[in-house]
Amino acid sequence: QVQLVESGGGLVQAGGSLRLSCVASGRTFSRESMGWFRQASGKEREFVAAINWRGGATAYVDFVKGRFTISRDNAKNTVYLQCNNLKPEDTAVYYCAATPDSDGLSYYARYDSWGQGTQVTVSS
Numbered sequence: 001q002v003q004l005v006e007s008g009g010g011l012v013q014a015g016g017s018l019r020l021s022c023v024a025s026g027r028t029f030s031r032e033s034m035g036w037f038r039q040a041s042g043k044e045r046e047f048v049a050a051i052n053w054r055g056g057a058t059a060y061v062d063f064v065k066g067r068f069t070i071s072r073d074n075a076k077n078t079v080y081l082q083c084n085n086l087k088p089e090d091t092a093v094y095y096c097a098a099t100p101d102s103d104g105l106s107y108y109a110r111y112d113s114w115g116q117g118t119q120v121t122v123s124s
Contacts, residue, residue, distance in 0.1 A: 002026040002098040002113035009094060009118030012086055016122070020081040022096030022115055033099050034072060034079040035111060038092035038120075045095065049081060050105035059105060064090075086122045093117040 008020040024032065035050035049060045049070040058070050069082040079096060097111035104110050 002029075002032060004096045004098060004113055004115035006094065006096045006115045006118040009120045011121045011123065014087055014122055014124050016086050017082070017084045018086065018120060020083065020094055020096075020118060020120070022079045022081075024077045024079070024096075024098060026113075027098075027100070029077040030074040031100060033102055033105055034070075035097045035099070035105055036070060036079075036081045037095045037097060037108065038090075039095070039117075040089075040092040043092075045108060047106040047108070048094070051079065052102045052105060054102045061106070083120070086120070088122045088124045091120060091122050093119050 003025045006022045031053050033052040036048040037045050038048050039045040047061050051058045051070045051072050067085045072079045095117045096115040098113040099111045101110050
């Protein structure tokens, strides 16, 4: 497994921005596809974005397209989620996840390593 530590969450007003970071250790980061999921209170964990290790292709759920950007820095073993134009409905705990697979990255079960999560709260 991979050890993952998220940071960058916080309280922000609607329309504001946050950059979430996730530092990985344990396996070769450049051979890991990375995903971001979120879980709002009382709701199931849902896919947000992913970036694979084969060429860095990205995928997003519809409700964040144009607002969130996932990127990775293999030299720093870090994946980022830039969140712009945040909305109150984006309030959730955001989790970073890792998998050696390169497809099916929107599926929760694809990932074998998870971080502890970072809270994002967006006020109206």
